Amino acid sequence: MKSKKSAVKHRTKVIKLDELSWKQIEELDKDKTIFFLPISPLEEHGPHLPVGTDLLTAKDTVTEAIKILNKKKPELTYVLLPAIPVGSCKFNTDFPGSISVSSKVVRAIVYSVGSALARHGFKFMVISTAHMAVAHLKGIYSAMKRLMMKYDMRVCEPWGPYFFNNEVEKREPKLGFDTSKEVHAGFRETSLMKYQYPYLVDESYKKLQSIYRDLQSPSVLGKTFKQLGLKDGYVGSPARADVDYGRWFFGEIVNVYVKSAIDLYEGKKQPDLPKNARFTMKALFWQ
Numbered sequence: 001m002k003s004k005k006s007a008v009k010h011r012t013k014v015i016k017l018d019e020l021s022w023k024q025i026e027e028l029d030k031d032k033t034i035f036f037l038p039i040s041p042l043e044e045h046g047p048h049l050p051v052g053t054d055l056l057t058a059k060d061t062v063t064e065a066i067k068i069l070n071k072k073k074p075e076l077t078y079v080l081l082p083a084i085p086v087g088s089c090k091f092n093t094d095f096p097g098s099i100s101v102s103s104k105v106v107r108a109i110v111y112s113v114g115s116a117l118a119r120h121g122f123k124f125m126v127i128s129t130a131h132m133a134v135a136h137l138k139g140i141y142s143a144m145k146r147l148m149m150k151y152d153m154r155v156c157e158p159w160g161p162y163f164f165n166n167e168v169e170k171r172e173p174k175l176g177f178d179t180s181k182e183v184h185a186g187f188r189e190t191s192l193m194k195y196q197y198p199y200l201v202d203e204s205y206k207k208l209q210s211i212y213r214d215l216q217s218p219s220v221l222g223k224t225f226k227q228l229g230l231k232d233g234y235v236g237s238p239a240r241a242d243v244d245y246g247r248w249f250f251g252e253i254v255n256v257y258v259k260s261a262i263d264l265y266e267g268k269k270q271p272d273l274p275k276n277a278r279f280t281m282k283a284l285f286w287q
């Protein structure tokens with residue numbers, strides 16, 4: 001016979017907040033429960049990848065991280081929040097399927113979710129996003145700061161610091177070409193989706209020409225993809241996509257979440273965004 005707490009205690013399962021009653025949520029150990037919040041916009045990813053590429057990645061990587069954590073550190077409880085299909089991606093809204101909200105909306109959502117948990121005594125939240133646009137991160141980081149100031153809560157967003165500190169380039173298998181130019185829906189993301197969702201990758205990716213553009217340069221600031229001549233909505237070389245790299249990349253992201261969740265619980269300092277990213281984020285207007 002099942003005990004009444006079986007849904008919460010069943011360790012092989014990923015616990016989802018939306019499947020719990022408030023009673024079951026109340027019974028969770030406030031000091032030993034870590035929540036995971038995936039949040040990324042629906043956004044065009046070239047003519048070959050689905051608009052949910054970032055959202056699916058944000059959700060799947062933490063889901064996998066929770067499965068590992070359930071075994072690695074079973075004394076804690078890990079709860080997955082529903083993935084929120086919201087983010088700031090104004091620069092490619094000239095394609096259908098890109099839905100952008102302002103950084104203020106991102107901030108309000110992350111803050112509302114975090115404070116709803118903190119007001120009931122919960123202390124840990126890991127934010128998962130695969131969307132590295134600075135306007136999106138501005139909303140997330142501002143909400144994190146407010147949450148940690150107002151409540152006895154620790155919150156982190158691990159992928160931004162890893163990504164902006166170029167950890168991917170430092171660790172990835174040697175490929176013989178410059179992967180730092182793979183900015184959007186290029187080699188990395190196409191590889192990732194070939195691994196995660198091969199049936200969602202349109203075969204036309206094999207024929208897409210490599211297109212490179214420095215999106216960090218001040219001259220492109222405020223311009224949309226089409227205004228920059230990126231008529232197909234990708235930057236990089238999708239045709240090079242490789243399922244083995246996708247597997248490596250997926251595992252790498254998962255490991256970052258596993259490590260960050262444990263460090264967050266143990267009170268270790270989390271890696272920060274590098275100075276230049278923090279500066280750009282600060283200089284950006286709230287919109």
Ligand SMILES: [Zn+2]
Nearest residue numbers: 053054185189
């Ligand atoms: Zn993406």
